[in-house]
Amino acid sequence: MLAEARGRITRYTPEEVRANPDLLVVDIRSSDERERTGVISGSKHVPYSVLPWRADQTSEWRDEELAGRRLCLLCAHGESSTLAAAQLVELGVDAGDLIGGYEAW
Numbered sequence: 754m755l756a757e758a759r760g761r762i763t764r765y766t767p768e769e770v771r772a773n774p775d776l777l778v779v780d781i782r783s784s785d786e787r788e789r790t791g792v793i794s795g796s797k798h799v800p801y802s803v804l805p806w807r808a809d810q811t812s813e814w815r816d817e818e819l820a821g822r823r824l825c826l827l828c829a830h831g832e833s834s835t836l837a838a839a840q841l842v843e844l845g846v847d848a849g850d851l852i853g854g855y856e857a858w
Contacts, residue, residue, distance in 0.1 A: 808841050
């Protein structure tokens with residue numbers, strides 16, 4: 754499942770993310786995990802459980818800060834973010850993920 758999803762999204766290294774100010778890093782980890790391990794400055798927190806309807810700009814629960822942006826999703830290790838990015842791509846959102854997740858950052 755991961756291999757198939759990774760074939761449909763753009764994957765970014767930490768260096769590529771740092772060098773690309775057009776990418777919006779979207780942290781999909783839980784609030785507890787973010788408090789425990791830290792956050793990336795300037796990232797946007799959107800928990801995985803609500804991500805599809807926050808990113809879908811036709812949803813009444815959309816987050817307009819995500820509209821028209823290239824998103825780089827971030828989880829702890831890079832697996833959940835892969836699946837989430839593939840789901841967003843199916844919705845027509847320009848989404849990829851950070852290889853290795855927060856641990857690689």
